[in-house]
Amino acid sequence: MDIPFDPTLLFIGGRWQAPRETLPLFNPSTGEPLARIARGTAGDVDTAVAAAQAALDGAWGQLTATERGRILMKMSALVLAQADVLARLEALDVGKPLKQGRADAVALARYLEFYGGAADKVHGETIPFVNGYTALTLREPHGVTAHIVPWNYPMQIIGRSVGAALAMGNACVLKPAEEACLTAIAFTHIAQQAGLPAGALNLVPGLGEEAGAALSAHRGVQHISFTGSVAVGALIQAAAARNAVPVTLELGGKSPQLVFDDADLDAALPFLVNAGIQNAGQTCSAASRILVQRGVYDSVAARMAERYRGLRVGPALDDPDVGPVISERQREIVNGYLALAQGQGAQVLAQPALPTGPGYWVPPTLVGGTDGAHRLAQEEIFGPVQVLIPFDDEAQALAIANGTDFGLVAGVWTRDGSRAMRCARQLKCGQVFVNNYGAGGGVELPFGGVKRSGHGREKGFEALYGFSTLKTVAIKHD
Ligand code: NAD
Numbered sequence: 001m002d003i004p005f006d007p008t009l010l011f012i013g014g015r016w017q018a019p020r021e022t023l024p025l026f027n028p029s030t031g032e033p034l035a036r037i038a039r040g041t042a043g044d045v046d047t048a049v050a051a052a053q054a055a056l057d058g059a060w061g062q063l064t065a066t067e068r069g070r071i072l073m074k075m076s077a078l079v080l081a082q083a084d085v086l087a088r089l090e091a092l093d094v095g096k097p098l099k100q101g102r103a104d105a106v107a108l109a110r111y112l113e114f115y116g117g118a119a120d121k122v123h124g125e126t127i128p129f130v131n132g133y134t135a136l137t138l139r140e141p142h143g144v145t146a147h148i149v150p151w152n153y154p155m156q157i158i159g160r161s162v163g164a165a166l167a168m169g170n171a172c173v174l175k176p177a178e179e180a181c182l183t184a185i186a187f188t189h190i191a192q193q194a195g196l197p198a199g200a201l202n203l204v205p206g207l208g209e210e211a212g213a214a215l216s217a218h219r220g221v222q223h224i225s226f227t228g229s230v231a232v233g234a235l236i237q238a239a240a241a242r243n244a245v246p247v248t249l250e251l252g253g254k255s256p257q258l259v260f261d262d263a264d265l266d267a268a269l270p271f272l273v274n275a276g277i278q279n280a281g282q283t284c285s286a287a288s289r290i291l292v293q294r295g296v297y298d299s300v301a302a303r304m305a306e307r308y309r310g311l312r313v314g315p316a317l318d319d320p321d322v323g324p325v326i327s328e329r330q331r332e333i334v335n336g337y338l339a340l341a342q343g344q345g346a347q348v349l350a351q352p353a354l355p356t357g358p359g360y361w362v363p364p365t366l367v368g369g370t371d372g373a374h375r376l377a378q379e380e381i382f383g384p385v386q387v388l389i390p391f392d393d394e395a396q397a398l399a400i401a402n403g404t405d406f407g408l409v410a411g412v413w414t415r416d417g418s419r420a421m422r423c424a425r426q427l428k429c430g431q432v433f434v435n436n437y438g439a440g441g442g443v444e445l446p447f448g449g450v451k452r453s454g455h456g457r458e459k460g461f462e463a464l465y466g467f468s469t470l471k472t473v474a475i476k477h478d
Pocket residue numbers: 148149150151152175176177178206207208209210211212213214216227228229230232233235236250251252253283284333380381382
């Protein structure tokens with residue numbers, strides 16, 4: 001194992017510092033200890049928030065938007081130059097196949113490039129008002145922003161939230177997940193190398209209920225961006241409410257893809273399967289429900305099953321199609337759901353072979369025969385499990401698609417443009433893809449959910465509004 005930095009350190013106020021205690025990380029492909037990371041305390045969070053505030057009051061707060069943008073661009077170039085190193089770290093830490101980790105690194109670079117370029121293009125407006133006044137709006141940073149990040153896509157989530165927050169001139173405190181945090185640490189090194197002023201980015205790894213809870217409750221924090229489970233999202237929103245600060249919550253989903261009889265199945269097929277098994281299904285926008293019109297149901301089921309049987313499952317460094325899940329706990333959760341995949345009409349249509357050695361393996365599983373009410377079709381599994389659900393007509397497809405607590409993403413496959421538009425309007429979710437799914441990463445496309453999938457929008461230009469506040473100025477003059 002070659003981790004090109006000391007992962008045990010915290011980064012506060014521009015200095016790497018030793019923590020009081022450390023926590024273990026494990027390699028999901030082997031189950032073996034990988035490294036130790038800092039166990040940040042409430043005291044560390046306090047120091048980090050103070051350092052962020054000092055940066056806002058000091059050098060970081062003095063930079064122009066163009067200067068902030070140039071630093072982000074430099075970070076982007078450094079991330080791109082290190083993409084293979086970052087992919088390897090993600091493979092070791094998350095169990096993510098190398099190609100997928102590299103795609104995440106490239107996406108991180110793209111977020112930094114996008115937000116670097118956008119930093120000096122966000123502006124207020126002048127407002128027609130009563131005679132003798134000039135009224136205008138100013139876009140200003142919130143101040144200190146908290147970024148609580150999960151283990152499944154650390155690089156992409158850091159890119160979209162920290163990238164946008166820095167572009168708008170906020171100072172960030174980043175709390176990565178205790179299960180996987182090496183690329184967050186590497187990213188922080190890169191930010192330092194790019195010349196980001198001290199305190200603009202502070203890193204406090206640690207436990208959710210300790211460092212995460214302290215950060216979300218801290219009175220010095222002016223905005224919280226959280227991606228993770230619904231249960232923790234609710235805790236974070238409650239903590240933010242006590243301080244009356246805004247939150248962006250991205251809490252996962254049970255995203256459907258709707259395949260109509262007239263769909264181009266050759267085009268659809270790779271998207272149908274990849275959107276379910278990518279990152280071993282541990283993706284908030286995973287298409288875990290495939291709704292198929294009866295006329296093509298058997299054909300879609302057979303073709304997807306064939307793909308499933310050909311999937312290569314293995315250690316992340318071998319760059320398989322599907323790696324391990326993040327932890328023993330996650331494996332138990334997914335296996336608990338797989339126990340429901342037999343009976344009540346449900347049947348396993350395909351499962352490829354698993355490696356025999358150690359590692360947190362779960363079989364990618366295609367399940368047929370369920371209806372929209374089945375637990376496998378209602379709950380977020382966060383594993384490589386997809387359910388196929390037949391439907392008769394558009395109205396039924398929409399009812400099933402909208403019939404969960406979640407509403408993050410949906411896909412529609414049809415050659416009928418009017419139907420595509422009707423579905424796009426009636427699907428209750430934050431993003432709809434027509435005849436594609438995921439749209440090449442979608443850095444430019446606003447992203448977020450409705451219902452239990454959360455609220456607020458990250459990605460795209462829209463995120464810059466979320467990471468800033470609007471001040472109105474009315475000037476009376478002659
Ligand atoms: P989680 O919500 O517990 O953890 C996400 C982040 O929140 C981590 O950084 C964690 O340290 C932090 N956290 C945990 N408890 C906290 C608290 N009390 N206060 C503040 N921060 C806290 O998610 P998990 O345990 O890693 O995964 C559990 C389930 O969540 C998964 O099975 C999956 O369904 C869902 N999940 C969704 C996403 C997503 O992208 N939407 C990502 C990860 C997990």
